[in-house]
Amino acid sequence: MSVIEADGLRRSYRTSTGVLRRRTHEIEAVRGVSFTIDKGELFGLLGPNGAGKTTTIKMLTTLLLPTAGTGRVLGYDVATETARVRASIGYVFGGDRGLYERLNALDNLRYFADLYAVEPRIQRKRIAEVLDIVGLSGRERERVEGYSRGMRQRLHIARGLLHDPPVIFLDEPTIGVDPVGSRELRTTIAALSAAGKTILLTTHYMFEADALCDRVGIIAKGQLLAQGSPAELKARVADRTVVEIEAHAVTADAVEKLRRIPGVVAVTLDERDDGQLLRVQSASGLELTQTILARLGDARVGRIATREPTLEDAYVDVVTQGTRS
Amino acid sequence: MSRAAVPRMLLRGWAIQVKDSSSFGFFIMSSLIEPVIFAAIAAYMFRAGNRPDALLYAAIGAGMLGVWIVTLIGSGQALTFLRHAGILELLIVAPVPFVLVLAPITLAAATVGMYSLAATLVWGWLLFDVPLGVEHPWLLLASVPATVIGLGMLGMLMASVFVLFRHANALTNMLGYPVWLASGFLVPVSLLPDWVRPVSWLLPTTWGAEAIRTSMIGGHPLPAIGACLGLAIGYFALAALTVRHFERLARQRASLALA
């Protein structure tokens, strides 16, 4: 039996603009998303910002009513059987909000242990356990306002684990956490998965999904465009080569020109603090580097590398194909 | 959740919220410093006017001003605070009826409000030699929690209604003085226009102040304690409905998170 089921989930938001003549319009944040997650599986939902990841998670955690479709957790309907769903899930979201800042970690955990009806007899032991799992033992009497971002995130996870839920929802748990902290968090998540928890994780860090997930679903503009194991998704782009170019001042015009080179499948341009990163996917076996450089015009070019495709390239491919059609 | 776990959860929730609010500077200022300033204003006015005997009355009344303001801010904006802190969603996702999560929060606000009363009484005793005689000590011990419960339950109703307004803080700014007047904290309601009377009967602040005042100065606190608890039951019932309405509306409109 699958533990988490999304069947044609849809959700629209109504927003209004204008002061005098208020116009309301509906935004479809999630447009018919279906997937199932089996017991013990770690499923990653990947997508750009605003793709509908968080909305999907909120529907499955009972925080939002779907406008259409159904969601089930352990067979319970997320729209109607909220009490049963809530008792069996842990919900953790990223960012540094969601904690009682002026209280210490212990009080934060005690409060939620009560709300999750953790038996008084075992509370003390359980709190020690979850602190140990997330590596915060010894820090529990410090006020949360003094915690680093990574520590807060680990405390969030500890809170989500208090009632030993069989199902865990992690919404962008590593967002804004420094690299070392992120790596520690990933180790924790992997350990939870190894302990048999069913986990739905959303992220927009591809390497994170690649390292952690048994299966991933790629979501963009509210639709699930592809799903499968990281290996399966990478197989989509196995016959390609990626040219990566560090550059400055590449124009949108130049990117368009690159897209028209025969054999080029996808071109992305990321703006970074120290310049731009241009990625050109093409059928493997073509030697395009010179052609690409010729079409960059006045852009200044730094390091150039040719490499095998990664999950990120598969993701780019899926999103480009999906949003084009 | 087992039935035995509920009182424990309420008690722990209350204790934690009291601890949290007690380390919040704005709350402490509203509950300790401002009421003392109002007590000073009332005391100087009573002294300079023709009621120099009414200083204990002024200290109790000014304390109750603070009790109301802290309850008003603490519960009226409780859900807004929790939403801003990103905690609201986590509380909704817990497998406990939300009304049981909210009750300790607003009760804690009323409890922290009680610091005001302590502050104005100590202030009066220290600076104005107000005699702190207590006529009915045992009934005072009942009056204080009855007042907290009455205010906490009204607070729960306010919490779940105010959160539906975008500018709940404006609403709380407005409701200070009117309730001070209508509850007869420093001026007997009989001096006000007649229509204020029935309004005052519906306010737990009226009965709470009456119960505490009669326990200390003399009179019959029991009817007021009873009225306070009776109103508490009524407000709890109303709040249970509005809280459920809020939760359903929030799930429909996606207003739990700070969008």
Place this chain on the structure above:
Amino acid sequence: MNSARVFFRGGLLAYKALFNFKQTAVYIPTMLISPAFQILFFAYLGRYSGLADDNFFVVGNAIQATAIGCIYGMVLLLGNERQFDTFSAVIATSTRRGALYFGRAVLPIANGIVVTTFVLCTSVLLLDFRMPATALPAFGIVVLVSAVSCAMFGLTLGALALRLKDIWIISNLSYTLMLLLCGANVRPAVLPGWLHAISSCLPLTHGIEAARKVADGAALSQVAGLIGIEALIGGVYALLGYALLRLFEAGDRRGATLITV
């Protein structure tokens, strides 16, 4: 010319951006209804204590009400600029500082006068407040001077708010203390010596005294001394606030403390 534009336009934009002035849903309850009830509360308290008639409390609290616009307005404007980090962007410009800072005070002052006018009108309707029409021009001058002086005090508090953690504590506490000290409800002479001393250094104290005399029929020339002292106090706070802002600005350039919260 440019200074004049910075003075008015800058003040207006800052007010609009940070206050949502347009939002009547916030403005009416906070700026109009609440002070009107403040007057009712103290007038009834006055009746019960037998201290003075309604006029005493209406005039006192109506002048005091300018502080809602002038204290909260100034403190929140400057405090919010720190919170949202717009202050460092503003001081990075080359504008004349005087125009920049004092321009911030124009709308709070106008707002304070509106609030005072409104609560005087409600008091005529709801309480036994009467004032001869002939007193209005002189009364208007007292209100204007008091509002300006109070806004300059607000500028000083706002400058402090740039350095302190909780701007709400500063504004609420100052406002409540002024209720006690400025003579709106308690004659300063009744206060203990040290409180009386503080009270005579605050804005509004002399303005309230002048306003009461004018409402009782005194001519402008009879209260000129009080108005002069009120204006002088305002001038001192203007200099103090300006000096503090310049000082913090210089400190900001050295140590970048404004940016940390």
